[in-house]
Amino acid sequence: MTLYMDPFGGKTTAYYFTVYASGRFNDGMVLDDGRSTDDSWDGVWYRAVNIHDDCYGVEIRIPFRSIRYKRGLTEWGINFERYILNNRETVYWTEVLQIEDNMVSKYGRLKGINPQSTGYYFELYPEGFVRYDKERKEEGKIKPSGSLNFKWDLTSQTTLDATVLPDFAQIESDPFTLNLSEYEEWLDERRPFFLEGKDIFRMSDLGKGFYHPLNIFYSRGVGKSIDGESVPILGGLKLTSKAESWNFGAFGANTDSLRYLEDDTVLTTEPRRSFGVLRVKRRVLETSEVGMLFSGMRADKDDYNFAFGLDGVYRSGINQFILQGALSDKNNKKGWAISSVYFGFIRNFLAVGSVEVVQDSFDVEDVGYLPWAGMKKILSFVGPFKMYPTGALRNLSWGPGVALTREPGDVNGWSKVGFLFVNPCFRNNWGFNLQLQAGPCCEEDTEYFNRGINLSVWGNGANYHVSFGGNFNHSYNYDREFVAYQGSNWLWCAYNEIPRTRLSLSLNNWVEWDTLNTIIAITTNATPRIDFSITEDMNLGIFNEFVMEIPQTYFGETELTSNRAGLLFSWNFLPKSWLYIALNDHREQNDERKLELQNQVGAIKAKYLLYF
Numbered sequence: 001m002t003l004y005m006d007p008f009g010g011k012t013t014a015y016y017f018t019v020y021a022s023g024r025f026n027d028g029m030v031l032d033d034g035r036s037t038d039d040s041w042d043g044v045w046y047r048a049v050n051i052h053d054d055c056y057g058v059e060i061r062i063p064f065r066s067i068r069y070k071r072g073l074t075e076w077g078i079n080f081e082r083y084i085l086n087n088r089e090t091v092y093w094t095e096v097l098q099i100e101d102n103m104v105s106k107y108g109r110l111k112g113i114n115p116q117s118t119g120y121y122f123e124l125y126p127e128g129f130v131r132y133d134k135e136r137k138e139e140g141k142i143k144p145s146g147s148l149n150f151k152w153d154l155t156s157q158t159t160l161d162a163t164v165l166p167d168f169a170q171i172e173s174d175p176f177t178l179n180l181s182e183y184e185e186w187l188d189e190r191r192p193f194f195l196e197g198k199d200i201f202r203m204s205d206l207g208k209g210f211y212h213p214l215n216i217f218y219s220r221g222v223g224k225s226i227d228g229e230s231v232p233i234l235g236g237l238k239l240t241s242k243a244e245s246w247n248f249g250a251f252g253a254n255t256d257s258l259r260y261l262e263d264d265t266v267l268t269t270e271p272r273r274s275f276g277v278l279r280v281k282r283r284v285l286e287t288s289e290v291g292m293l294f295s296g297m298r299a300d301k302d303d304y305n306f307a308f309g310l311d312g313v314y315r316s317g318i319n320q321f322i323l324q325g326a327l328s329d330k331n332n333k334k335g336w337a338i339s340s341v342y343f344g345f346i347r348n349f350l351a352v353g354s355v356e357v358v359q360d361s362f363d364v365e366d367v368g369y370l371p372w373a374g375m376k377k378i379l380s381f382v383g384p385f386k387m388y389p390t391g392a393l394r395n396l397s398w399g400p401g402v403a404l405t406r407e408p409g410d411v412n413g414w415s416k417v418g419f420l421f422v423n424p425c426f427r428n429n430w431g432f433n434l435q436l437q438a439g440p441c442c443e444e445d446t447e448y449f450n451r452g453i454n455l456s457v458w459g460n461g462a463n464y465h466v467s468f469g470g471n472f473n474h475s476y477n478y479d480r481e482f483v484a485y486q487g488s489n490w491l492w493c494a495y496n497e498i499p500r501t502r503l504s505l506s507l508n509n510w511v512e513w514d515t516l517n518t519i520i521a522i523t524t525n526a527t528p529r530i531d532f533s534i535t536e537d538m539n540l541g542i543f544n545e546f547v548m549e550i551p552q553t554y555f556g557e558t559e560l561t562s563n564r565a566g567l568l569f570s571w572n573f574l575p576k577s578w579l580y581i582a583l584n585d586h587r588e589q590n591d592e593r594k595l596e597l598q599n600q601v602g603a604i605k606a607k608y609l610l611y612f
Contacts, residue, residue: 001058004030004107006077007069009244011105011287012315013199014077015067019047021056022500023536031199033287033315034103035206038199043067044575044609064115064156070244071156074114077107103318105287115156124610125149125576127166132602140600149193158241163193166233193236194219200240200249201279203293204313204322210379211341211354214326216307217277217295218369222253231270232256244283247291251277271299275367287315295367305330305366319344328362335362337370350385350397354378360408374408381421391427398422407443415441417450430459432469443476448483450475466493477512485513500533522550537572561589580605 006014014030016037025047028039044066050057069076079102080093094108127147134140145165152160189198203213223233236253258270274297281291289312296306309326324339341354360374383399398421405415417439425431433456441450452473459466470489477486488511494504506527514520529543547562569581582603587595 002081004079006104008242009070009073010283014104019058023049029199033105034101042576068242069156076110076113078110079107123151127607129605134600136598157243161238163236189219200247201277203311203324206341206343214309214324214337214339216309216326216364216368222275223255226269231258247281249279273297273299289313297366307364307367328364330363333361335359337362349382351382353380376406378404394425394427396424410442412442412445432457446483463497464495482515484515487511502531504529519553524548539570541568563587576609578607
């Protein structure tokens with residue numbers, strides 16, 4: 001059962017609180033009027049479950065002072081969701097149309113709200129951390145450390161967060177991936193200080209995978225990892241405010257220099273830096289928004305990076321139109337970028353169109369994530385969308401589209417690719433998306449004819465979740481710098497039949513051909529994982545990540561090139577108070593084709609909430 005609640009009156013953002021019959025729970029935020037979610041929010045609330053012969057009951061208690069709300073607002077948006085296992089049906093308290101899904105602006109009204117509490121005046125988070133590190137061919141080192149975080153609710157709408165000497169060491173490492181494109185990988189944020197108020201420090205998003213907003217602030221760049229070592233963060237301060245019409249956020253942080261010893265000489269790989277971000281958004285026309293975002297970094301007077309962006313989003317039901325623009329200045333190199341997208345329905349037709357133009361000199365390397373400087377792209381597709389009230393098929397969309405792209409630095413012209421997509425969704429919670437594409441392309445000043453096929457399949461049941469798919473295309477391989485066939489396939493599945501136990505497997509294969517259409521390498525990443533719920537508040541996860549390479553198609557000569565084993569024990573012993581125990585062992589193949597230790601990490605971390 002899930003409770004959705006909009007205490008801001010903004011009709012675009014809401015809290016959600018989920019409780020399962022097993023006692024497990026989850027919480028987070030609904031964003032963009034139901035078009036996307038963020039499960040990183042961690043609140044103080046209480047729940048209880050009663051199991052009966054023919055049903056189960058859930059009780060939820062949410063203190064007013066543990067959430068943000070608009071003072072004086074006597075009506076909040078509210079909705080309830082329940083999944084009925086017998087007929088695989090999801091039901092809501094208010095009417096939710098298939099085509100619209102769970103839109104915050106369509107929630108029912110909870111009347112007679114009169115909070116007497118004005119919020120946690122002060123929350124203090126002392127953290128203790130003991131870490132054991134053993135690098136290759138070095139003695140192991142034990143490093144104890146401590147940090148202090150605090151949160152002060154100035155009002156029910158405004159919060160001040162701060163951190164001093166935080167240890168943002170990853171409890172779990174980012175997963176392995178083989179990148180055959182020219183762009184760096186996007187990494188999800190996992191650090192608690194940056195997760196608080198993350199929904200404010202972002203440009204408007206469509207919530208669809210084919211559109212990428214102008215990310216002129218990328219929090220993973222603050223305290224980034226260089227050759228496996230994180231840049232130390234000295235401290236950070238964040239002020240956020242949420243109201244019915246206005247959202248405001250200000251952020252600042254300082255990072256220390258990163259040095260290493262080489263031949264008895266101390267060398268600096270990263271200077272001290274100061275970061276700052278300012279964000280303002282205003283709700284207009286019921287559920288639409290306009291806003292501005294400034295992000296900046298300065299190391300010294302000659303080493304800086306600033307960016308300023310404006311964005312607006314118009315929403316009308318399921319239809320949405322976004323327009324964004326940004327300016328950048330990196331060490332006196334100035335540039336601009338614009339991005340726009342429309343997603344909506346014209347009668348019974350699904351229509352999508354987007355335009356993206358990024359100037360060659362646009363550079364937000366130190367503050368944001370926009371690695372494709374110089375990119376110009378136009379995308380459009382349209383096709384019928386039909387819903388079926390009964391029968392096996394829930395809805396079906398299909399149609400043609402075209403993508404025109406000019407890669408950064410190319411002088412020979414545009415890539416012109418046409419595609420056809422088919423996307424059925426079935427009533428048993430299964431579905432797939434098939435896309436065929438072809439057209440003349442130009443990358444790295446090389447002209448060729450692109451063709452490919454992409455397929456993704458997903459399904460959910462009472463005790464399982466599964467998704468799999470693959471792609472096969474003839475395109476430019478940036479890792480090997482030639483045009484050839486390349487393909488990949490993937491599988492993710494989880495099984496929950498065993499009580500308190502979840503078994504999951506993540507599997508990825510990358511296949512590369514040469515210019516003579518001969519397979520030259522197959523790279524495989526397999527990660528089996530076991531998660532065991534000792535209690536509803538105590539969990540143990542164990543995983544092993546295998547990375548294997550197969551020369552050509554000689555499967556008998558498969559080599560294990562990397563192995564990472566890990567264990568994570570977590571105990572949420574009090575609201576927002578955690579104990580972590582983590583172990584990680586990473587080995588890679590050496591010149592003798594044997595696995596050699598790269599690093600071993602053991603960590604114990606405790607975080608305790610004191611509030612006044």
